[in-house]
Amino acid sequence: MTTDICHQSGLISVELAREQLLEAIAPLSETETLPLEQACGRVLAKPAQAQLDLPPCDNSAMDGYALCGESDTSLQLVGKSLAGHPFSGAIGAGECVRITTGAPLPAGADRVVMQEQAELQGDSLTLHRAPKTGEHIRRRGEDVRSGETLLDTGTALKVPDIALLAAAGVAQVTVVRRVRAALLSIGDELRSLNTPAAELGEGNIYDSNRIAIKAALAQLNLDIVDLGCLPDEPRAIRDGFLAARESADIIVTSGGVSVGEADFTRTVLEELGQLELWRLAIKPGKPFAFGHLPRENGRALFFGLPGNPVSALVTLYQLVLPALEKLKGVSDENRQPPIQCRARLLNPIAKKPGRLDYQRGCTWRDCDGQQVVQSTGVQGSHILSGFSRANCFIVLPREGGNCDTGDWVTIEPFRAPLV
CATH class of the missing domain: 3.40.980.10 (MoaB/Mog-like domain)
Known part of the structure; x- marks a missing residue:
């Protein structure tokens, strides 16, 4: 030793x-209840549950035309279904309805053809390709079911979580103070x-x-x-x-x-x-x-x-x-532990055994796609300029010694609040 x-x-x-x-x-x-828009970054103290199905109804995944069953190549346009303005009737064989992305699927429709795969002249639609049953349809509840637990206690709310809860009708959440x-x-x-x-x-x-x-x-x-x-x-x-x-x-x-x-x-x-x-x-x-x-x-x-x-x-x-x-x-x-990966060292590093060393470095992918890292220079505990230029730690093991150019080392890219 x-x-x-x-x-x-x-x-x-x-x-x-x-x-x-x-x-x-x-x-x-201790907990508090907050409006959802104020809760990003907070930690759930109670599970959050969906208040409705997502999607709330069968709807179109594309701009196009809703059809009923196997159809001829020529169809009669009988109406339109827009987001917020659904078609009120039902369609049958030989009929179609103009439909936009997210608009409710009309009664009787079981498939949607993309507008790029059809041509409308007046009220007559000609299909360039016949769609299959269920094609381009989003089914009610295929993402979330009403009453389903979306996020559990202990979840730190991120922006995608806020989006999910808002879409599922969750207006407020109970969080840890x-x-x-x-x-x-x-x-x-x-x-x-x-x-x-x-x-x-x-x-x-x-x-x-x-x-x-x-x-x-x-x-x-x-x-x-x-x-x-x-x-x-x-x-x-x-x-x-x-x-x-x-x-x-x-x-x-x-x-x-x-x-x-x-x-x-x-x-x-x-x-x-x-x-x-x-x-x-x-x-x-x-x-x-x-x-x-x-x-x-x-x-x-x-x-x-x-x-x-x-x-x-x-x-x-x-x-x-x-x-x-x-x-x-x-x-x-x-909990999100720091992400570590390996990188090729571009300069020699001096290290004495005895302590786990978090040296400051800059990492990137070179022209060959290889992850590389370079020290930011002098590593004194008073050198803030090098820390400011860094985007990662070069993590050198406690009992390890000096590293040479070309060695593979462990790096830990910065995350909040260092970025």
Whole structure:
């Protein structure tokens, strides 16, 4: 075993950390009922059931002519059926009705000929091709039956889900209430974006983490309480945590979870609550912390992200997002783990064994259709420009070492909220 691996042996694997996170979290139980148009991205707390058949009647799949049975090549036009304006009578042998896509099938009709396969002159229709029974007909209820459960509890509603429910007459849905997230940064060096650059003191930096994390969480249908920035002072951190735990289901901090002499987040967390995870075998992002702060009506979950900006976003994406999905009530079968695939590496990558490494890269298909990936350059946990250019993580295994040009590596294309 190498010295590097021995040095990292006390770190928790990312896989185990995710497992322990999910085991420690119970989904929210409070619900609310919303109009369907306000429910995209929310998680169903009750199944959604169809209020009618889809299609609601037999109708035409094409613009053309509705016919009755085996017909001669010449037919008499007796009317028309349009969407919203059906033909009121019935048709018999030797007759046809002009029909548009989605229009109800007239009584007696059992097939539709496409308009391109027939020619109308006056009220006489000549067929260029005889349609078969049932051709170009959509049958009532062939998609959905009235009373059928369309989506189960635990489904995070997507745009196609909204379309399905609306078509099936579902006007409102019962969903899990929004997760309330308290967000704050910790660090004496941090300054607001309102501070002019010329007024930044030596060693001061802008509080970019809180802005970026807030932008990410805003895409996830959370209610966000922004508590600003706290100094590296135990009393201030303690007061901030006490305020956060009363207003939120989760507390997300950045900074103050390392082992420096001014990093007090872990100390205050253990004073007020419980630390359940700390120091993971992940790069970037080793000083990630997870725990909880008890309160009278339950507890607030705590996610302490590292202070380095790339580390904060990587751990948010890889660890906090799966936890949020469970907290929001997304069922196991409806959770969407990151998609990974293989790609040919276009440049050498340096890596030391000991931590699962999420390097930032750009991936595309080359002119031969092969998936390729290239590192965005220097991979320091402070290098945001490379992260901004990236569209994927290059996922290098914990005990793996350097990679050479031409090697096959695992990549993980970005998904929301990184895109």
